[in-house]
Amino acid sequence: xxxxxxxxxxxxxxxxxxxxxxxxxxxxxxxxxxxxxxxxxxxxxxxxxxxxxxxxxxxxxxxxxxxxxxxxxxxxxxxxxxxxxxxxxxxxxxxxxxxxxxxxxxxxxxxxxxxxxxxxxxxxxxxxxxxxxxxxxxxxxxxxxxxxxxxxxxxxxxxxxxxxxxxxxxxxxxxxxxxxxxxxxxxxxxxxxxxxxxxxxxxxxxxxxxxxxxxxxxxxxxxxxxxxxxxxxxxxxxxxxxxxxxxxxxxxxxxxxxxxxxxxxxxxxxxxxxxxxxxxxxxxxxxxxxxxxxxxxxxxxxxxxxxxxxxxxxxxxxxxxxxxxxxxxxxxxxxxx
Amino acid sequence: xxxxxxxxxxxxxxxxxxxxxxxxxxxxxxxxxxxxxxxxxxxxxxxxxxxxxxxxxxxxxxxxxxxxxxxxxxxxxxxxxxxxxxxxxxxxxxxxxxxxxxxxxxxxxxxxxxxxxxxxxxxxxxxxxxxxxxxxxxxxxxxxxxxxxxxxxxxxxxxxxxxxxxxxxxxxxxxxxxxxxxxxxxxxxxxxxxxxxxxxxxxxxxxxxxxxxxxxxxxxxxxxxxxxxxxxxxxxxxxxxxxxxxxxxxxxxxxxxxxxxxxxxxxxxxxxxxxxxxxxxxxxxxxxxxxxxxxxxxxxxxxxxxxxxxxxxxxxxxxxxxxxxxxxxxxxxxxxx
DNA sequence: TGCATTCTGTAGAGCGCTCTAATCAATGGA
DNA sequence: TCCATTGATTAGAGCGCTCTACAGAATGCA
Numbered sequence: 111x112x113x114x115x116x117x118x119x120x121x122x123x124x125x126x127x128x129x130x131x132x133x134x135x136x137x138x139x140x141x142x143x144x145x146x147x148x149x150x151x152x153x154x155x156x157x158x159x160x161x162x163x164x165x166x167x168x169x170x171x172x173x174x175x176x177x178x179x180x181x182x183x184x185x186x187x188x189x190x191x192x193x194x195x196x197x198x199x200x201x202x203x204x205x206x207x208x209x210x211x212x213x214x215x216x217x218x219x220x221x222x223x224x225x226x227x228x229x230x231x232x233x234x235x236x237x238x239x240x241x242x243x244x245x246x247x248x249x250x251x252x253x254x255x256x257x258x259x260x261x262x263x264x265x266x267x268x269x270x271x272x273x274x275x276x277x278x279x280x281x282x283x284x285x286x287x288x289x290x291x292x293x294x295x296x297x298x299x300x301x302x303x304x305x306x307x308x309x310x311x312x313x314x315x316x317x318x319x320x321x322x323x324x325x326x327x328x329x330x331x332x333x334x335x336x337x338x339x340x341x342x343x344x345x346x347x348x349x350x351x352x353x354x355x356x357x358x359x360x361x362x363x364x365x366x367x368x369x370x371x372x373x374x375x376x377x378x379x380x381x382x383x384x385x386x387x388x389x390x391x392x393x394x395x396x397x398x399x400x401x402x403x404x405x406x407x408x409x410x411x412x413x414x415x416x417x418x419x420x421x422x423x424x425x426x427x428x429x430x431x432x433x434x435x436x437x438x439x440x441x442x443x444x445x446x447x
Numbered sequence: 448x449x450x451x452x453x454x455x456x457x458x459x460x461x462x463x464x465x466x467x468x469x470x471x472x473x474x475x476x477x478x479x480x481x482x483x484x485x486x487x488x489x490x491x492x493x494x495x496x497x498x499x500x501x502x503x504x505x506x507x508x509x510x511x512x513x514x515x516x517x518x519x520x521x522x523x524x525x526x527x528x529x530x531x532x533x534x535x536x537x538x539x540x541x542x543x544x545x546x547x548x549x550x551x552x553x554x555x556x557x558x559x560x561x562x563x564x565x566x567x568x569x570x571x572x573x574x575x576x577x578x579x580x581x582x583x584x585x586x587x588x589x590x591x592x593x594x595x596x597x598x599x600x601x602x603x604x605x606x607x608x609x610x611x612x613x614x615x616x617x618x619x620x621x622x623x624x625x626x627x628x629x630x631x632x633x634x635x636x637x638x639x640x641x642x643x644x645x646x647x648x649x650x651x652x653x654x655x656x657x658x659x660x661x662x663x664x665x666x667x668x669x670x671x672x673x674x675x676x677x678x679x680x681x682x683x684x685x686x687x688x689x690x691x692x693x694x695x696x697x698x699x700x701x702x703x704x705x706x707x708x709x710x711x712x713x714x715x716x717x718x719x720x721x722x723x724x725x726x727x728x729x730x731x732x733x734x735x736x737x738x739x740x741x742x743x744x745x746x747x748x749x750x751x752x753x754x755x756x757x758x759x760x761x762x763x764x765x766x767x768x769x770x771x772x773x774x775x776x777x778x779x780x781x782x783x784x
Numbered sequence: 785t786g787c788a789t790t791c792t793g794t795a796g797a798g799c800g801c802t803c804t805a806a807t808c809a810a811t812g813g814a
Numbered sequence: 815t816c817c818a819t820t821g822a823t824t825a826g827a828g829c830g831c832t833c834t835a836c837a838g839a840a841t842g843c844a
Contacts, residue, residue, distance in 0.1 A: 115800055126824045131802060141822060161562040162508075163800035166499040166829050173559075181527055182721070187518035190545065203559055206543035208527065222510075222540055225498040330725065362726040384519070388667060389699040390728060452830055463794045468832060478792060500830035503799050 114157045123151035134159055165227060170419075173203040174411060175223035177216060179235040179299075181208045184383045185400065189234045189255055192404020200412055202229070213237050220246050230411045233257070234404075235299045251414035255407040257299045258429070265410040265428040269398035271300045274434035275307030278350045278378040278396055279315065281436050286445035287348040287376060288317045293336045293360060295352030296327035304352050304380060322346070326356060333359025341367055347375060347445055354379040354386045357393055361441065372443035382437050392440040399432050406430055451492045460488035471496055502564060507756075510540040511748060512560035514553060516572040516636075518545045521720045522737065526571045526592055529741020537749055539566070550574050557583050567748045570594070571741075572636045588751035592744040594636045595766070602747040602765040606735035608637045611771035612644030615687045615715040615733055616652065618773050623782035624685040624713060625654045630673045630697060632689030633664035641689050641717060659683070663693060670696025678704055684712060684782050691716040691723045694730055698778065709780035719774050729777040736769050743767055 116134075120127045125144060132140050133148040140148075151157075165171045176193055178186040190206065197204045205228075207219035216238050223231050230251040236243065240259045246252055253265040275292075282290050292308045295301025305323060312321040324339060326332035333356035340346070351357040357379030361371055369375055379386055382397035410428050417425045453471075457464045462481060469477050470485040477485075488494075502508045513530055515523040527543065534541045542565075544556035553575050560568050567588040573580065577596045583589055590602040612629075619627050629645045632638025642660060649658040661676060663669035670693035677683070688694040694716030698708055708714055716723055719734035747765050754762050 113800095117800075127801080128803085128824055128826095129822085132823085135802085139822070144822080158558075158562055160503075160564065160800050161559075162499050162503040162564050163829090164802075166497075166503055166831085167800075167802040169802090169829070171499075181518070181524035182521055184519055184521075190518055191547075194545065194547065204544075205559075206545060208531065208543060210528075210531065221495075222498075222542075225495055227497065227499050334726070358725055358727055365727070385722075385725075388695055388722075389671070390695055390702070450830095454830075464831080465794055465796095465833085466792085469793085472832085476792065481792080497830050500799090501832075503801085504830075504832040506799070506832090 113160070114155045115160070116157075119148065119152050119155055119157050122155060123148050169227070171203075171227055171229050172201065173205060173228050174230040174232060174408070175205055175207060175219075175226075175228045177207045177209055177219050177223070177231065177233045177236060179209040179216065179237060180211045183235075184385070185256075185381055186234055188400035189404040189407075192401035192406075193232055193408050194404075195401070196405040196408035196412075200408070202408075202412075209236065211237075213239075217242070224249055230415045232404075232407050232411055234407075237299070251411055251418055253407050253411045253414070255403055258303075260429075262427045263424060265407075265414065265430075267403050267407045267410065267430045267432070268300075269403065269432040269434045271303035271434070272307030272310065274380065274396040274398070275304045275350070276311040276314075277434060277436040278380070279308060279311035281394070281438065281442065282348045282350065282376060282378060283315050283317070285348075285376065285442060289320050289346040290317070290348045290350055291322045291324060291340065291346040293324050293326050293333060293349060293351040293356050295356070296325065296332075298328040298352065300380075301328070301352050308350060320346075326352070328353050328355055330355045330359035330362075332356060333361075334363040336360060337363040337367070345369070345375060348442070349375060349377045351377065351379050354381045354383045354393060354395055357395070357441070358385060358391060361391070361393070372441050373446075376442040376445075378436075378442060386437070386439070394439045394442040395437050397435045397437045399435075403432055406432075450497070451494045452497070453494075456485065456489050456492055456494050459492060460485045506564075508540075508564055508566050509538065510542060510565050511567040511569060511745070512542055512544060512556075512563075512565045514544050514546055514556050514560070514568065514570045514573060516546040516553065516574060517548045520572075521722070522593075522718055523571055525737035526741040526744075529738035529743075530569055530745050531741075532738070533742040533745035533749075537745070539745075539749075546573065548574075550576075554579070561586055567752045569741075569744050569748055571744075574636070588748055588755055590744050590748045590751070592740055595640075597766075599764045600761060602744075602751065602767075604740050604744045604747065604767045604769070605637075606740065606769040606771050608640035608771070609644030609647065611717060611733040611735070612641045612687070613648040613651075614771060614773040615717070616645060616648035618731070618775070618779065619685045619687065619713060619715060620652050620654070622685075622713065622779060626657050626683040627654070627685045627687055628659045628661060628677065628683040630661045630663050630670060630686060630688040630693050632693070633662065633669075635665040635690065637717075638665070638689050645687060657683075663689070665690050665692055667692045667696035667699075669693060670698075671700040673697060674700040674704070682706070682712060685779070686712060686714045688714065688716050691718045691720045691730060691732055694732070694778070695722060695728060698728070698730070709778050710783075713779040713782075715773075715779060723774070723776070731776045731779040732774050734772045734774045736772075740769055743769075 116127050116130050120130045209216035233254050235256040247264040255267045258268045312318050324336040326336045337360045357377050379393045379395035382395045386393035386395045453464050453467050457467045546553035570591050572593040584601040592604045595605045649655050661673040663673045674697045694714050716730045716732035719732045723730035723732045
């Protein structure tokens, strides 16, 4: 039950190995007749090219690796959708690795990608040190999506988180809110610019003195705790949280405390995950064009891969920043005055 | 900037290629002295074994492929967690492929796994025809998780969906409900046994005449529509939905119609996804031990892989069925009588 | 001391494919 | 008719590693 090889097909078809190889790769250099002959033999024998051998010999895999930081977060699934679409169109295979929210695992996955000689790598929401990411990028084209890295060898695709935060504040201010508190995302990807964007916007709208940041991280639990901490003092009229999970946690705790959202408190989340869209939650939030970000990330990677192929000097890394958009749902309301 | 190879390291260390190879594979057949010598040379030169070459030569990859039907569904992330844990412990690498909810993509991913010569494959919630899955299983050890397949070459790990449905009905009956309607999952994995389990349980509890199945599929939208359809007639006191998403959709539509859950209608979902656990939703649901299922799936795969290695006749496929458990939260309540 | 045994290390033939350069037949132009 | 050109095919040398002998040194035992 040995697997069928090129050689077997060649023997069956009565031609050379090289010719079979050419046929398998759709080379235009073979005659119609022999192409048909070989193809027939191949299908008859159930031949399937051995990619390990092919990759080894050709030194390319036509495969990219995508490192997702957390399989549990729908954000990554949507980024991946965009990458898939673009990679498919360009004839690249895609394999996924999960970082399991840990730098150690992320590193393992990258090592494995490298050892397998993949043509390119996309890291999504990667937590690894920028230095490490650059190291990898020296060996193989790499682009980072969702996490900004200032480097001229790794391209990045992000959305403008400062701007997103501003949109959130602007929306709330437009509804008459002044007392707007930010629940922070700690070390999560994008949390820092969202925080600073919030602070800047508050100041710009002349309500900087109301600004207040409650430390937390990207979990529902943290959102609930943050609200808990606020419950003792005077309640703000609005909350802007660094992601949707925080918002949901906050929402829950508020209602538990007998406060109504949005009558008593308005909430704006961030990410527009499928969670926010659930009618039962219906969270006003800030959207990033995730699928598009994935697509653009692949495009950037492709540029880098092809220029490396053609031996050009490494092209200057590209840093694409997308625009976020406010999605208004049912957790925000004009303030009763 | 050529990558450093075994040969380079051997030259640097002044030993043979074979010795370096042995050191890289931690063979006990090398002396302390030469091991140290080689390792030093390797790290100095930044050597990293080329897995394509290694796999080609050794005819094993120490890597398994995991095909996830849908990256957007948290169910898969949790199954994957279990597989990761077990595979790590056994020293296997794991790569992921997404089926993107389509049989075509699933097939592509499997083809790619095969062509890459992976040692084994786990398919999770795979929608491909059983016949096709068996075909693949003939070439490489394969186990299916979350989807039952009656075959004696592909092992399966599932949870007892009929039993899960019975638990749901039993819980509701225990709370005094009789008029319990089932919102169906259509062709989704597990939907059929849940439906038949529901029907059987209703009959067993002597309330078969109340049984009613509303056709739908595994989406929030379908849950809402199903409730919509019910709104015209007399409302049941309880709903058992084929998954959590359906439950959330139903929940939303009910509240929109002015009915309170659980005061007016109780709801039991299925899957115990993270969604159900959100405090804001707090759905009573049926849990499957997903992580454990993933772990067991890998174990079954490992059995199959090792016996294939040692040339034993293919072992009889194993069909593990796990027990579901009812998770009581806040969407069910004793009926007011 | 002699011989079997164990321990280390190495040569060299692949693994299944690609790729360059060469071969050979057919074609066309002068 | 001859030679350059084109088109189709092939030989053969790798790609970077593993693995099966096998060789030589060191050890044990009688």
